[in-house]
Amino acid sequence: MNPSAAMKDGSQLRQKEMIAEHYSRLAHSPHTGEKSVYTFVPGNLTELVRSFDLLPVLPEINALQSAMRGKSKDYIAIAEKLGHSEDVCTYVKCDVGMKRSGNLGPTGEHLPDPDLLLLSYTGCFTFMKWFELLKEEYKAPVAMLHVPYQAEGRITTAARDYVVRQLKESVIPKLEQVSGRKYDEDKLKEMLARSSRAEDDLVHVLESAKHRPSPIDAYFGGVYYIGPIFTAFRGTEEAVGYYRALRSEVDERIAMGKGPVTPDGEMERERFRLVVEGPPNWTSFRQFWKMFADEGAVVVASTYTKVGGVYDNGFRHDPERPLETLAEYCLGCYTNLNLPTRVDMLCRYVEEYGADGLLVNSIKSCNSFSAGQLMMLREVERRTGRPAGFVESDLVDPRYFSAANIKNRLESYFQMIEQKRAGGAA
Amino acid sequence: MKAYVGIDLGSTTTKAVVLDDAGATLGRGITNSRSNYALACEVALGEALIAARFGLLDRELAAAGMPEAERSRRLAALGLRFRGRQYLAQLEVFRRIAARIVAHDLLARGVAPVVDGMLDRMAGEARTLFAEGASRKSDFFRDLAGSRFLQLAEEVSRDGAAAFDRLVGVFDKAILEVENTPSGAEDFGTHARAASADLEDAPDALRRAVEAVASVPLQVASSVGTGYGRQTLPFPKEQIRSEILCHGLGAHAMFPGTRTVLDIGGQDTKAIQVDDRGIVTSFQMNDRCAAGCGRYLGYIADEMNLGLHELGPMACNSSRPVRINSTCTVFAGAELRERLSLGEKREDILAGLHRAIILRAMSLLARSGGVANEFTFTGGVAKNPAAVDALRGLIRENYGEVAMNISPDSIYTGALGAALFAWRDARRGEEAAA
Numbered sequence: 017m018n019p020s021a022a023m024k025d026g027s028q029l030r031q032k033e034m035i036a037e038h039y040s041r042l043a044h045s046p047h048t049g050e051k052s053v054y055t056f057v058p059g060n061l062t063e064l065v066r067s068f069d070l071l072p073v074l075p076e077i078n079a080l081q082s083a084m085r086g087k088s089k090d091y092i093a094i095a096e097k098l099g100h101s102e103d104v105c106t107y108v109k110c111d112v113g114m115k116r117s118g119n120l121g122p123t124g125e126h127l128p129d130p131d132l133l134l135l136s137y138t139g140c141f142t143f144m145k146w147f148e149l150l151k152e153e154y155k156a157p158v159a160m161l162h163v164p165y166q167a168e169g170r171i172t173t174a175a176r177d178y179v180v181r182q183l184k185e186s187v188i189p190k191l192e193q194v195s196g197r198k199y200d201e202d203k204l205k206e207m208l209a210r211s212s213r214a215e216d217d218l219v220h221v222l223e224s225a226k227h228r229p230s231p232i233d234a235y236f237g238g239v240y241y242i243g244p245i246f247t248a249f250r251g252t253e254e255a256v257g258y259y260r261a262l263r264s265e266v267d268e269r270i271a272m273g274k275g276p277v278t279p280d281g282e283m284e285r286e287r288f289r290l291v292v293e294g295p296p297n298w299t300s301f302r303q304f305w306k307m308f309a310d311e312g313a314v315v316v317a318s319t320y321t322k323v324g325g326v327y328d329n330g331f332r333h334d335p336e337r338p339l340e341t342l343a344e345y346c347l348g349c350y351t352n353l354n355l356p357t358r359v360d361m362l363c364r365y366v367e368e369y370g371a372d373g374l375l376v377n378s379i380k381s382c383n384s385f386s387a388g389q390l391m392m393l394r395e396v397e398r399r400t401g402r403p404a405g406f407v408e409s410d411l412v413d414p415r416y417f418s419a420a421n422i423k424n425r426l427e428s429y430f431q432m433i434e435q436k437r438a439g440g441a442a
Numbered sequence: 443m444k445a446y447v448g449i450d451l452g453s454t455t456t457k458a459v460v461l462d463d464a465g466a467t468l469g470r471g472i473t474n475s476r477s478n479y480a481l482a483c484e485v486a487l488g489e490a491l492i493a494a495r496f497g498l499l500d501r502e503l504a505a506a507g508m509p510e511a512e513r514s515r516r517l518a519a520l521g522l523r524f525r526g527r528q529y530l531a532q533l534e535v536f537r538r539i540a541a542r543i544v545a546h547d548l549l550a551r552g553v554a555p556v557v558d559g560m561l562d563r564m565a566g567e568a569r570t571l572f573a574e575g576a577s578r579k580s581d582f583f584r585d586l587a588g589s590r591f592l593q594l595a596e597e598v599s600r601d602g603a604a605a606f607d608r609l610v611g612v613f614d615k616a617i618l619e620v621e622n623t624p625s626g627a628e629d630f631g632t633h634a635r636a637a638s639a640d641l642e643d644a645p646d647a648l649r650r651a652v653e654a655v656a657s658v659p660l661q662v663a664s665s666v667g668t669g670y671g672r673q674t675l676p677f678p679k680e681q682i683r684s685e686i687l688c689h690g691l692g693a694h695a696m697f698p699g700t701r702t703v704l705d706i707g708g709q710d711t712k713a714i715q716v717d718d719r720g721i722v723t724s725f726q727m728n729d730r731c732a733a734g735c736g737r738y739l740g741y742i743a744d745e746m747n748l749g750l751h752e753l754g755p756m757a758c759n760s761s762r763p764v765r766i767n768s769t770c771t772v773f774a775g776a777e778l779r780e781r782l783s784l785g786e787k788r789e790d791i792l793a794g795l796h797r798a799i800i801l802r803a804m805s806l807l808a809r810s811g812g813v814a815n816e817f818t819f820t821g822g823v824a825k826n827p828a829a830v831d832a833l834r835g836l837i838r839e840n841y842g843e844v845a846m847n848i849s850p851d852s853i854y855t856g857a858l859g860a861a862l863f864a865w866r867d868a869r870r871g872e873e874a875a876a
């Protein structure tokens with residue numbers, strides 16, 4: 017990820033190095049002979065992929081990184097020229113445009129073509145279309161993992177067995193084929209044990225926001241915190257080290273009673289505590305964040321930081337049941353949860369984190385996230401009795417970020433909270 | 443006496459409302475927003491303070507035992523003379539500025555006496571312009587003086603006294619400066635005394651009331667700003683409130699039973715839910731696109747070469763509204779031309795267009811929580827009868843019979859809300875101090 021100037025904590029520098037190293041390793045892979053697997057963040061199978069010594073590439077991360085570096089606009093324009101309509105998910109268009117512009121990754125280095133497209137299908141139908149396009153672009157083989165939606169609000173044995181069977185019968189054989197190695201369960205178990213350690217530390221960090229003032233921003237800051245664990249690093253020593261360090265940094269902040277670091281430095285006074293639903297906007301990430309920080313608004317919990325997987329409900333990767341645990345992980349990621357479960361989760365956040373209310377950032381081009389959001393908003397409002405707010409933007413298409421409009425709505429929302437607090441006196 | 447002020451700095455007009463110690467409205471003022479926001483506020487506030495003094499005059503006369511009908515007749519007459527005096531004062535400001543402009547422009551020097559002559563005539567006409575029953579298209583100085591100046595310029599140029607273009611040039615330059623020069627309009631005492639002297643039959647009670655009110659110091663105890671340009675107001679942050687909150691509270695003050703407010707302005711549309719104290723509980727507003735806002739109707743009016751205020755009445759003549767689904771502002775013109783070329787009638791197309799923007803508003807209303815109870819419609823579009831009809835029909839269709847309020851003063855809703863916030867803030871400050 018791309019830490020802002022203000023975020024020069026040790027963990028941030030470390031993360032930056034990890035990522036740079038990974039991209040450079042990818043760039044050199046044609047010479048080193050290392051092979052790459054393109055896959056998705058929600059329900060990713062990083063440990064499994066890396067147990068075959070394959071390198072994961074995450075097109076979603078490339079897209080958001082491109083947006084943060086101001087490149088997505090041109091990439092999207094290229095994709096639209098190729099015939100993709102305005103309504104297509106902008107991650108997809110950004111990715112397609114990047115490929116057509118020479119496939120230079122966010123650090124400016126060349127990205128290798130995929131040796132395998134690992135399509136972990138969780139909750140979003142666009143995933144299938146996206147990799148169908150990439151399959152054509154790269155003429156690469158696809159391994160499909162179909163993850164059933166949690167329609168009943170829990171992971172059924174049948175669903176888990178179904179995912180495990182696919183892992184055994186189709187995903188693992190494909191990985192063996194591409195890597196030229198045999199499936200090594202002991203190696204996988206070691207990785208899963210490391211995942212679980214990192215996950216403990218991550219949950220500790222995320223839950224630190226229950227303190228007042230919260231030492232972290234669990235949305236804008238949170239996307240940095242989830243970077244390593246949801247991308248290429250889960251199950252590695254580096255990730256374990258990163259989360260250990262992050263945890264002690266955050267503990268230090270708590271001990272000193274400090275608020276979160278924002279683009280303008282440390283937040284002096286926490287005025288509003290919010291739960292946020294929906295992904296952030298990446299093209300104006302800092303500007304968007306500043307709109308919160310300027311008003312003293314801290315995000316104490318967010319659902320976006322659970323897209324890769326939900327850990328704060330107790331889930332940890334379990335090295336003793338390697339394939340089952342991977343299946344449960346995929347089934348449990350946020351986008352794969354049904355709406356009542358998401359509402360429960362949001363209400364729980366509002367209560368447990370002592371939030372003033374729920375704010376939804378509705379993403380113009382992401383149907384997967386947007387469907388049902390207003391229903392969720394109303395329901396959370398009704399159940400918690402705390403006011404909800406609603407803003408609209410996009411992931412990586414700068415045309416859909418209207419700063420004045422968003423600022424207006426945010427300010428109104430903050431004032432609404434204030435007014436409600438004062439019981440009508442303000 | 444203490445006054446509490448709310449200012450709503452909109453994209454086209456700036457409104458001010460002044461409240462008294464009891465939180466009751468004393469006066470309102472409005473002006474066009476021009477490019478200088480700070481000045482627009484000053485002018486609107488000046489107007490509102492004058493209106494507030496007229497409010498005090500009314501109280502004064504009531505206390506002196508003058509019956510209500512007479513009070514309102516006398517104050518209306520005084521008001522007209524007062525406006526006439528203000529107009530004359532502004533004409534003098536204009537004369538000064540125009541003289542300077544002409545003196546600096548070698549080529550225009552010759553027109554100085556011509557301009558002077560024109561202004562003399564305009565000053566001479568002020569009495570008739572502000573006579574009882576005289577009609578004025580607008581009360582803004584720019585519009586009033588502008589239209590007459592241009593007529594006279596045509597006249598004198600026909601006689602060969604000066605070139606029309608040159609005179610227009612002088613006007614355009616001067617009026618900008620005039621608008622940026624505070625007119626002293628708030629100088630209540632001077633104008634009010636002169637105005638009452640202008641009235642032949644002014645009773646002593648009126649003269650005494652004018653004196654009494656002119657000497658009351660009106661002290662602005664606290665103010666709150668809102669509106670499109672609120673960030674540019676020279677107020678500290680705590681004194682700036684969102685339009686959404688102000689509209690909610692303002693509508694509640696006008697109609698205490700209101701639970702839902704729809705505001706369709708030039709730039710945006712908002713659907714607001716308030717509780718029984720006027721506190722906003724939820725809201726939705728249009729996204730970055732202007733579809734479904736007043737601006738859309740503005741484009742249509744331009745496209746049809748009509749004034750904005752003519753659209754609604756024309757649409758009301760429709761017998762068979764055309765079904766239009768798109769409210770894209772950019773394509774509005776194309777859509778219109780296509781329909782016309784298909785032989786559809788103007789009024790039927792217009793009725794369809796009005797319905798289309800109201801449909802957008804219906805979606806925002808639904809998303810904000812629907813309409814369950816008394817409902818208030820505000821914003822510039824609430825003055826448009828075709829939009830009101832379409833809204834009434836769609837509300838009934840979707841939510842059944844609910845009371846729908848439209849205040850003749852709805853343009854002041856935001857400013858009223860802001861003033862109430864100012865009043866409440868001051869109250870709280872006092873309570874905290876006590």
Ligand code: SF4
Nearest residue numbers: 105140142382383384
């Ligand atoms: S639609 Fe949303 S969830 Fe699906 S790929 Fe695009 S951004 Fe991701």
